[in-house]
Amino acid sequence: MGWFSRKAWGVEHAVFAAASAATVVGGVSGNETLQKIAKPLIAPALAVRVLRRSRESDRTDTALLLAGLTAATLGDIAMIRSDEDRRILAGAGCFGVMQTAYSAILARHGARLSTPVAVQRAGALAGAAGLLAARNQSVAAPLTGYGALLATTATLAGDPALAPGSPVRAGLPVPNSDRRSLLGLGGLIFTLSDGSIVVRRTLLKDEKARAAAEGLVLVTYVAAQLLLVEGLIALARRTR
Numbered sequence: 001m002g003w004f005s006r007k008a009w010g011v012e013h014a015v016f017a018a019a020s021a022a023t024v025v026g027g028v029s030g031n032e033t034l035q036k037i038a039k040p041l042i043a044p045a046l047a048v049r050v051l052r053r054s055r056e057s058d059r060t061d062t063a064l065l066l067a068g069l070t071a072a073t074l075g076d077i078a079m080i081r082s083d084e085d086r087r088i089l090a091g092a093g094c095f096g097v098m099q100t101a102y103s104a105i106l107a108r109h110g111a112r113l114s115t116p117v118a119v120q121r122a123g124a125l126a127g128a129a130g131l132l133a134a135r136n137q138s139v140a141a142p143l144t145g146y147g148a149l150l151a152t153t154a155t156l157a158g159d160p161a162l163a164p165g166s167p168v169r170a171g172l173p174v175p176n177s178d179r180r181s182l183l184g185l186g187g188l189i190f191t192l193s194d195g196s197i198v199v200r201r202t203l204l205k206d207e208k209a210r211a212a213a214e215g216l217v218l219v220t221y222v223a224a225q226l227l228l229v230e231g232l233i234a235l236a237r238r239t240r
Helices: 010-027 032-053 059-081 085-109 113-133 136-158 178-201 208-236
Strands: none
Touching: 010 032, 010 136, 032 085, 059 085, 059 113, 059 136, 059 178, 059 208, 085 178, 085 208, 113 178, 136 208, 178 208
16 A cells, blocks of 8 residues: 555544644643543544454454554553653553553464564563663653553554565664554654653753654654554554
8 A cells, every 4th residue: 555545544544744844842831721621532543544444354463453552542641741650650550451461462463582682682671671760760660661662562553564565774674665664663652652751751941842852752753653653553464
């Protein structure tokens, strides 16, 4: 399927793009009302995409994707006030469910932990865990646990075997017209997004720097969600 074919994009993508843009603006400007309106629409827009493609997808994969996106919606709502410990922990719990659902789909399709990608993700996890332990002990243990779930998803998503025929660079498939090749990049960007949350929370004090970091967190988050969901939908197709 080409990138610009009729089936490639739909109204749900327009809703996703508008909600994502409004969420980023709200996050950078500190407009909580705008975030409350827009952010809860991001994952449901992708869920509509999953439902529209469900006739040609494996039912179990569809159910797992919808469960993951439902959890992501709850996590997005919780993370509107991510500076509060109870909110970030609630968000981590919801996104942990989402990561588990995504990992289950990847494992069902034969994804394995490739060494080059696993080493990269383990390094990112260790760095984040070290920062949290040194600067934010009140949430360090649960967020490190969530980080392990994210690292698992990101490593499985980077398995080149999921997108046979795609070129491989730095252990990851290079994105191309086969949307399964988007999975590795999606996992990498999700790791960057959540790593940025840790940096913002533990190291940044200047308000302008924190606002810029929040923008980076949100931009990378929505990009990663789109790449992962599109890749997982392609992976779940019953016939090729």
